[in-house]
Amino acid sequence: MRESFNMKKYLILALFAFGVSLTLVHVQDAKAAETIVKVQMWNDGMNMKLKLSRHSAPAGKITFQGTNTSQDGTVHEMLVVRVKNKNEKLPYDANSGRIPEDKISSLGEISETDPGKTGTLTLNLTPGLYELFCNKPGHFMAGMHEYFTVK
Incomplete structure (x- = not known):
């Protein structure tokens, strides 16, 4: 027993x-x-860029770590919007130099980030194409946007 x-x-x-x-x-x-995507937000005069550590990731939890590396004191931010394809144009208001946020479906953003600082945004993304961009006046048209694919 x-x-x-x-x-x-x-x-x-x-x-x-x-x-x-x-x-x-x-x-x-x-x-x-979880996927980590490092995003460098920078400018050198008139050229402004988002530089991504990767341009695609599997569906699921994705954290964007955005670091403002501008040397001239410029503040940046980063919004995420789902788009149908790369030919889809986001609405642009030339008077304000911005994408009107009430006319898009932003999934979230890294808010205004001072030079030398880092902000994060974690989203649960499904397969599709996303556009990441800075919506400070004039930054989008100066080239501060990138596409990101979720598989």
Whole structure:
């Protein structure tokens, strides 16, 4: 009888250890599923750019880490908008030099970021094409936008 009790105890411990290991694998897989995209926001006079560490990622949790590397004190931001294709034009207001945010469906943004500072934005993105851009006056038309593909 004592031997049977010890076997049950070992079986329970083995099942518990197996459950813990499955949980740890699941947690590691969940962390591995997050994609980090580093975004450099910069300008050198009239040229303004978003430089992405990668231009595509699998669907799921994506964190954009935007760092403003401008040397002249220029503040930047970054919005994310889903687009149908690269020919789709976002509405642009020449008077303000901006994309009217009430006319687009922004999924989120890295708010105004001072030079030398970093902001983050985490989104759960589905497959499709996204346009990332700075919406400070004049920045979009100066070239501060990039496309990002989610597979």
